[in-house]
Amino acid sequence: MGLLEKLQTNVLTADGAMGTLLYSYGIDYCNEELNIQKPEIIEKIHQDYIVAGADIIQTNTYGANAIKLARYGLENQMKEINEAAIQIAKRVAAPAGQFVLGTIGGIRGIRKSDATIDEIIATVNQQATQLLSGNPDGLLLETYYDFEELSATITHLRKLTDTPIIAQVSMHDPGILQNGISLNDALHHLEALGANIVGVNCRLGPHHTIQAFEGVTLPEKAFLSAYPNASLLDVEDGRIVYESEADYFGKAALYLREAGVRLIGGCCGTTPKHIEAVKKRIGTLPPITDKIVTPRKPIIIQEAEPTINQPLHEKAKTERTIIVELDTPRHLDTTTFMEGAEQLNAAGIDAVTMADNSLASPRISNMAMGSMLKLQNNIRPLAHITCRDRNLIGLQSHLMGLDALGIHDILAVTGDPTKIGDFPGATSVYDVSSLELLQLIKQLNEGISFSGKSLRKKANFSVAAAFNPNVRVLDRAVKRLEKKIECGADYFITQPVYSKEKIEEIYEATKHLSTPIFLGIMPLTNSRNSEFLHNEVPGIKLSDEVLERMRACGEDKERSTAEGIQIAKELIDTAAELFNGIYIITPFFRVDMSLELIRHIKEIDAKKARENSYVKASN
Template identity: 85%
Template sequence: MGLLEELKTRMLTADGAMGTLLYSYGIDYCNEELNLQKPEIIEKIHQDYIAAGADIIQTNTYGANAIKLERYGLENQIKEINEAAIQIAKRAAAPGGQFVLGTIGGIRGIRKSDATIEDIVRMVDQQANHLLTGNPDGLLLETYYDFEELSATVKYLRSITNTPIIAQVSMHEPGILQNGLALNDALHQLEALGADIVGVNCRLGPHHTIQAFEEVTLPKKAFLSAFPNASLLDVEDGRIVYESEADYFGRAALLLREEGVRLIGGCCGTTPKHIEAVKKYIGNLAPITNKVVTPRKPIVIRDAEPPKSQPIHEKVKTERTIIVELDTPRHLDITTFIEGSKALHATGIDAITMADNSLASPRISNLAMGSMLKLEHKIRPLTHITCRDRNLIGLQSHLMGLDALGMHDILAITGDPTKVGDFPGATSVYDVSSMELIQLIKQLNEGISFSGKPLRKKANFSVAAAFNPNVRVLDRAVQRLEKKIESGADYFITQPVFTKEKIQEIYEATKHLSTPIFIGVMPLTSIRSSEFLHNEVPGIKLSEDALERMRACGEDKDRATAEGIQIAKELIDTAAELFNGIYIITPFLRYDTSLELIKYIQEIDAKKERDHTYVQTSN
C-alpha cells in the first residue's frame, strides 16, 4: 500500500531532525557530503528513527542543490550525493518497509536575490531527477519561507512526476506567511497546484504550530502534515540548543491530530526520543475527517494618515523640486548643522537629505537629527537607510520609528562596506540588498511586517533608490533601475555627476521611464578634495576638465570655491533643462555653496517663467 493510501485510514509518524543529531556528534560542516564520506553515520540515524517508531524517513538531501553545495565546492557532486542519500535511506528502511521521502529544501529566505525562480526550477529539476532515480515513496519540500518559490517548485514537480508531493511552508508568525498570506489560504493553494500533502515545518515549536493549524480547514483531497521544531531555540556557551521534553512533544501530536494533521514528524531539535513519544501517543490512530473552524476576528489594518504635504515623487513629476544633502556631524556639536538646515529651508527647498553614516563612518543618527528638524524647526527630512548597519530586526524597528515620527521620505541604499570607514573590523550586516529593502518598505505600506504579521496600520513611505550613472556601460545601470522600479522605487537620486555630456546621456538612457530622477550636483571646494573624490570614493568620477580647472586654482581656497560653484552652475544649466529634480550635495557642511546654487536654480526657473509669460502675451 502506498503512502497516500495509508494516510486515508491512519496517522503516520515521520522521523525527526538529521542536522540536530549530526551537530550533537560535533559535525558542523556540509551534512550532505556525509552521504559519500560517512554513509554509515547517516544510515545509523535512519535506523535510530525507525527503531523509535517512524513510519517514514527522509533522505539527507535538504541542502543537496547547486547553490548550497557550492559553498563547500561540491556543486559538481549533486548526482552522487543525492543518489547515495536515497540508497542509504532505502537500505535502512528495507527490513521494516518504512516509506522513504526524497527531501528538497527551500533556498530563499527574506532575500529573493539569492536565486531567481528560473534558477530555482532548474536546480529542483536537477536534484529531483537524481532522487527520482531511486524511486522514493514521495518528495518532501521543506522549510520554504518564500511562497513564490514553493509554488513554482510544486507546479514544476507535478508536471514531471506522479510521485506524491509533500509541500511544507515555514512561518515566522503562527498562521501567516512572511508575505502576509494566511496559512489556510497557502495550503489550499498548494493543494490546487498538485501537492498531495500540505503542511508546515521548522521555526515554530509545538505550541505555535498547533495554534497555526487552528484556522486551517481540511483540504478536499490533500492531507495535512506538521514537523514542528522541538521548541524555540536557545544558545548556551555558543551552541544552539532546544529545550523540550520528548513527552511534551508527544502530547502535542495528539492536539495536532485534533486539528486534522495526519502526518507528524519533527524538525530542528527533535531526536529519536521525540519521535518515540509521538508514536506512543498517536500509535495507529485514525485521523479525524471532520473539523469545524471558527475564524478569529481579523485584525483591522487602518489606512495610513494622508500626507500633510505632497510626496516628493509626485511633485517632481510636474514641477521643479530641489533636495539638498547636509551631512549630520561626526562630532556632538550640532550648531552648524542646525544653522545650515534653517538657512537652506528658508530658501524654499523641498527637503534636506541626510546620509546614513556615509563612507561607513559614524555620524549623529539621521533619525535623531531628522526628527529634530521636523519637530522643532518644521523642516522636511529625507533620511537615507543602509542595509549595512542593521539586521532585519533593526531595519524594521528603525522604519517603524520613522513612521511614528511622521518621517516618510526615505532613500534605501546598500551602503558602503565597513572596510572603507573608521572601523574596518566592524561587521557589515547586509541581511538584504537595497532592492529587497525597498520591497520590504512597500510591504510596511500595506500594513504587513517583514515576518508577515499585520501592523494594524499602513505606513506611508515614499521610497527613493540610488542611481550611479558614473559607470562605463550606462545601459546596465539603467537595467538595474528597472529592477528597482519593479521592487517599488518611487523615484531615483543619482550620485554626483560632473559632465554635461553625462547628464545628457542619462536623459537619453532613461527617457522611457516614468519614474522621476533627481540629478546629483556637488560643488567642488579644492583640488585635494576633488582628487580624493575622483580617486578614492566609490561611485564618483570627475571629468578631466573639472580636475584641470580645480588644479588651476592651486591652494587659493576662495578661487577654488568660486570655480567649484561655477562648474556646478554649468552642470545645473543642463540638468535643469532636462530634469525637474535637482539634488545638491553640500560638501563638508559648506552650506553657503549650496545656498548659492539654490539661488541660481531659482533664477533659471524665474527667467524661464518670465520668457514663457512673454511668449504667451506676445501671442
C-alpha cells in the same frame, strides 16, 4: 500500498531532525557530504528513527542542491551526494517497509537576491532528477519561507513527475507567511498547484504550530502535515539547544491530529525520543475527517495618516523639486548643522536629506536629527537607510520609528562597506540588499510586518533608490533601475555627475521611465578634493575637463571655490532643462556653496517662467 493510500486511513509518524543529531555528534560542516564520506553515520540515524517508530524517513538531502553545495565547493558532487542519500535511506527502510521521502530544501529566506526563480528551478530540476532515479515514495519540499519559490517549485515538479509531493511552508509567526498570506490560504493554494500533502515545518515549536493549524480547514484532496521544532531555540555556551521534553512533544501530536494533521514528524531539536513519544501517543488512532474552523475576526489595518506635504516623487513629476544633502555631525555639537539646515530651508528647498553614516563612519543618527529638524524647525527630512548597519529586526524597528515620528521620505541604499570607514573591523550586516529593502518597506506600507503579521496600520513611506550613472555601460545601470521600480522605488537619487554629456546621456537612457530622477550635483572645493573624489570615492567619476579646471586653480582657495561653483552651475543649466528633480550635495558643511546653487536654480526657473508668460501673452 502507497503513501497516499496509507494516509487515507492512518495518521503516520515521520522522522525527526537529521542536523540536530549530527550537531550533537560535533559535526558542523556540510551535513550532506556525509552521504558519501561517512554513510554509516547517516544510516545509523535513519535506523534509530525507524526503531523509534517512524513510518517515514527522509533522505539527508535538505541542502544537497548545487546552490547550497557551492558554499562548500561541492556543487560538482551534487549527483553523487543525492544518489548516495536515496540509496542509504532505501536500504535502511527496506526490511520493515518504511516510506522514503526525497528531501528538497528551500533556498530563499527573506533575501530574494540569493537566487532567481530560474536559478532555483534549474537546481531543483537537477536534484529532483537524481532523487527520482532512486524511486522514492514522495518528494518532501521543506522549510520554504518564500511562497513564490515554493509555488514555482511545485509547478515545475508536477510537470516532471506523478510522485507524491509534500509541500511545507515555514512561518515566522503562527498562521501567517512572511508575505502576509494566511496559512490556510497558502496550503489550499499549494493543493491547487498539485501538492498531495501540505503543511508546515521548522521555526515554530509545538505550541505555535498547533495554534497555526487551528485556523486551517481540511483540504479537499490533499492531506495535512506538520514537522514542528522541538521548542523555541536557546543558546547555551555558544551552542544551540532546544528545551522540549519528548513526552510534551508526543502530547502535542494529539492536538495536531485533532487539527486534522495526518503526517506528523519533527524538525530542529527533535530526536528519536521525540518520534517515539509521537508514535506512542498516536498509536492506531484514526485520522480526523471533519473539522469545524471558527472564523477569526479579521484584523483591521488602519489607513496611513495623510502626509502634510505632497510626496517628493509626485511633485517631481510636474515641477521643480530641490533636495539638499547635509551630513549629520560626527560629534555632539549640532549647532552648525541646525543653522545650515535653517538657511537651506529659508532658501526654498523641498527637503534636507541626510546620509546614514556615509563612508561607514559614525555620525549622529539621521533619525534623531531628522526629528529635530521636523519638530523644532518645521523642516522636511529625507533619511537614508543602509542595509549595512542593521539586521532585519533593527531595520523594521528603525522604519517603524521613522513612521511614528512622521518621517516618511527615505532613501534605501546598500551602504558603503565597513572596511572604508572609521571602524574597518566592524561587522557589515547586509541581511537584505537594497532591492529587498525596497520591497520590505512597501510591505510596511500595506500594514504588514517583515514577518508577515499585521502592523494594524499602514506606513506611508515615499521611497527613493540610489542610481549610480557613473559607469561604463549605462544600459546595465538602467536595467537595475527597472528592477528597483519593480521592487517599489518611487524615485531615484543619483550620485554626483560632473559632465554635461553624461547628464544628457542619462536623460536619453532613462526618458522611457515615468519614475522621477533627482540629478546629483556636488560642488568641488579644491583640486585635492576633486582628485580624491575621482580616484577614491566609490561611484564618483569626474571628467577630464573638470579635473583640469580644478587643477588650474592651484592652492588658491577663493579661486577654487568660485571655479567649483561655476562648474556646478554649468551642470545645473543642463540638468534643469532635462530633470525636475535636483539633488545638491553639500561638501564639508559648505552651506554657502549649496545656497549659491539654490539661488541659481531659482533664477533659471524664474527666467523660464517669465519667458513662458511672455509667450502666453503674445499668443
